[in-house]
Amino acid sequence: MHLELRGITKRFGTFTANDSIDMVVEPGQIHAILGENGAGKSTLMNTLYGLYTPEEGEIVIDGVPHVFTGPGDAMNAGIGMVHQHFMLVPVFTVAENIVLGHEPVGRGLIDLKSARAMVRDTAALLGFDLDPDALIEDLPVGVQQRVEIVKALSRNAKLLILDEPTAVLTPQETDELIEIMRRLAQAGTSILFITHKLREIRAVSDAITVIRLGKVVGTASPQASETELASLMVGRSVSLGVDKAPAQPGETVLEVTNLVVRDDNGVAVLNDVSFSVSSGEILAVAGVQGNGQTELTEAILGIEKPTSGSISMGGERLESMGVRARLDSGLAYIPEDRSTDGIVSEFSIVENLVLDRIGAPPVSRGGALDMGFLRENATSLVKEFDVRTTSIDRPVGTLSGGNQQKVVLARELSRPLSLLVASQPTRGVDVGSIEFLHKRIVSERDNGAAVVIVSTELDEVLALGDRIAVMCGGRLVGIVPGGESRDVLGLMMTGMGVDEARVQASTHQTTLSQADELAVAEIHDAPIQDAPIEDSLDESSKDLS
Numbered sequence: 001m002h003l004e005l006r007g008i009t010k011r012f013g014t015f016t017a018n019d020s021i022d023m024v025v026e027p028g029q030i031h032a033i034l035g036e037n038g039a040g041k042s043t044l045m046n047t048l049y050g051l052y053t054p055e056e057g058e059i060v061i062d063g064v065p066h067v068f069t070g071p072g073d074a075m076n077a078g079i080g081m082v083h084q085h086f087m088l089v090p091v092f093t094v095a096e097n098i099v100l101g102h103e104p105v106g107r108g109l110i111d112l113k114s115a116r117a118m119v120r121d122t123a124a125l126l127g128f129d130l131d132p133d134a135l136i137e138d139l140p141v142g143v144q145q146r147v148e149i150v151k152a153l154s155r156n157a158k159l160l161i162l163d164e165p166t167a168v169l170t171p172q173e174t175d176e177l178i179e180i181m182r183r184l185a186q187a188g189t190s191i192l193f194i195t196h197k198l199r200e201i202r203a204v205s206d207a208i209t210v211i212r213l214g215k216v217v218g219t220a221s222p223q224a225s226e227t228e229l230a231s232l233m234v235g236r237s238v239s240l241g242v243d244k245a246p247a248q249p250g251e252t253v254l255e256v257t258n259l260v261v262r263d264d265n266g267v268a269v270l271n272d273v274s275f276s277v278s279s280g281e282i283l284a285v286a287g288v289q290g291n292g293q294t295e296l297t298e299a300i301l302g303i304e305k306p307t308s309g310s311i312s313m314g315g316e317r318l319e320s321m322g323v324r325a326r327l328d329s330g331l332a333y334i335p336e337d338r339s340t341d342g343i344v345s346e347f348s349i350v351e352n353l354v355l356d357r358i359g360a361p362p363v364s365r366g367g368a369l370d371m372g373f374l375r376e377n378a379t380s381l382v383k384e385f386d387v388r389t390t391s392i393d394r395p396v397g398t399l400s401g402g403n404q405q406k407v408v409l410a411r412e413l414s415r416p417l418s419l420l421v422a423s424q425p426t427r428g429v430d431v432g433s434i435e436f437l438h439k440r441i442v443s444e445r446d447n448g449a450a451v452v453i454v455s456t457e458l459d460e461v462l463a464l465g466d467r468i469a470v471m472c473g474g475r476l477v478g479i480v481p482g483g484e485s486r487d488v489l490g491l492m493m494t495g496m497g498v499d500e501a502r503v504q505a506s507t508h509q510t511t512l513s514q515a516d517e518l519a520v521a522e523i524h525d526a527p528i529q530d531a532p533i534e535d536s537l538d539e540s541s542k543d544l545s
Contacts (some may be wrong), residue, residue: 001029001061001156001190003048007396008057010040010047017043019214020057025128025159025192025207030185032193032205032222036233036431038401041194042213045161049081050074081161082150086144090137094130095119098151122150126180141288142173159190166200170288171458171490178204196233198226198240199459206239233287234432244433244442247466249278253419253450254300259309261295269295271474273309280417282441282451284465284482286458287493292474293454294336297423300452301333302326307540328354330418334425336454338401341503345397347395349389350378353411377414385410386436402433409440420444423454438464458486 003025010018017040025031035041048059050068055213061077068074069082088097095115104111104118116132123130124142128146145165152160162181166174181191181204195201201208201222208220208233220229230238254277261270270292277283285293298304300311302323311318318326327333335341343352354374357363362373378392385406389399396407405426412420422441426434441464445451455461461468468484470477470492478498480488491501520541 001025002063003159003190004061005044005048006058006406008044008047008054008059008208010043010052010054017214018047018054021211021214021216023209025190027190028185028188029206030181030191030193030204032201032208032544033193033211034195034198034201034208034220034229035211036196036429038209039233041047041211042163043214045081045163045192045194046213048074049079049161071495075155075157078156079161080155080157080159082145082148082152082163082165084164084167084541086141086148088136088144088147091135093133093135096149097136097147098154102155115196116479118154119150122154126150126153126183142169142176145169145177146180151188154182157189160184161192161194163194164196165193166195166197167289167456170493171486172494173540174200176367197459198229201229201472202226230431234338236432238435240431240435242438242442242463244464245446247281247508249281249466250448251279252276253279253314254452255257255310256296256300257310257312259296259299259311261292261299261304262307262309267449268298268307269474270306273471273474273476275469275476275479277419277450277452279448279450280445281466282445282453282464283467283469284461285452285454285469285471286461286465287456287471290454291471293301293471294423295474297333297336297452297454297472298420300421301331324356327492330416330417332412332420334412334420336423336427338404339397343396343404346395349382349387349394349396349399350374351409352407353381353414355411357415381410381414383411385393385440402429405429405433405437409437413440413444417444417449420449420451421454422452424456425453426455426457426460458489461489462486 005021005023008018009016021044033041033044043052047054050073052069052417059068060066066073066077089100092100095112098119099115104114105135106114115242119130119132126149128150129289130146131148136147139147149160165177169177175374178200181193185191193205205222208222208229210217210220210229212233212235217232220232226240230240256276257274259270259273260268263269273292273296275283285296287293295304299306301323302318306319313329313331316329321329339345342465344355345349354363354377358369362370364370375392382389382392383389387399387403387406387410389403396404399407420441425441426437429437441451441453453461464480465482468482468489469479470489470496472493477492477495480498483503487505488501491504492498496504
């Protein structure tokens, strides 16, 4: 399929999510769309898939303009989409999900035999091993994603949209997906690959379009360095590394012992978890989302009530303490969803910076808020944490995601603390803000705080962690030094023990042929020569920096 987008513009009220976007995707091409969260990538793909109707522009397929009034029109035109959050019915089988909406019928009944055969045939062409009768809820997320791909291709998709497809995958599953994408492209399927992960873009893409603030700011070569691509995303030079000295651990601050947390159905979402964190070190917790990390951080804060086990901070048991008492004892907490748990969108920046201190001096005096202190506090913290705003009286919900996160971080770090717990600290944050947030987290470590970071971004885990704890299925699989390999961490994220993961990762490496080693090195590790971005793009970056 030859796809051309001409001047696509999509608005939501006065907000322009996509602004006159032009793009061409060639047959059999893996075309990556790179941009930060909120850049307009998903809006553009939802428009192409018929979920949104553009105010301006046209979609041209093989030279013919198309107007889509819904996903059915897009599918009929040969476009399939695998959404970031899978569109599968958990209690249906693989076959039932794949034929849902276009079921084969025989004698007035759904022909499940034909459905199963179709699943096996399509999966075999892709090299998949799919059981048509398996329930979706029983499948790992990597296999569920394969079901989504088979579902799209079963409807004769000639162009496949993959929206942030690696967000819930382990590194090994990501590598498998990249190989699947290559096979599809070689067979002639065009692929639009939407992501903000630079490593993956360079590994698999044939062409790269960069979107910033709803506009195409240019194209780049897959051979461009990660630093070049990051600079294009934000419009200025950024540092992708985390500059930190070796940890100098002191006394134990946090002690978690045999912790068990059960959900409303009695299922153990945390199962016999034990670890400790010392002052002056960062423990990074890795794992695919949904393996107990949320419950762990909320148990430390006091939102989740453990069924058994204990949590101590500075030698003091926390089970009998409420959330406020834990915060007053020196615990700082950055929630994984700032919009729900970290800020009150309608409140001003001034108010959000003292949310967890209202009712006590110096925020309140004589039962009333001390507005003089609040404004001085906000002015100082906005400057210190580089919160980009026109006024401290602005509702915090009007700020960008990165600036909202800076407000949360500023509030939590503006008081004496001994323990910082940060869950997904840079989710939905632009590269420039990530650089700043990482520096502040490391600074807290260097000032003697114990730090627990929970992140599904393996690059972030590797960059920040002095030690790395891996979780799977509510259990702590193991704790390894910060320099552990990605392959070992990926295997541990599937539930494999530390020793077995190291052996298997080592065996895998030593059994690669020389040709395979050269190919992997070329993709992942070999030095990349400077590949200058197009001149127009350089000028655009200079203007915006």
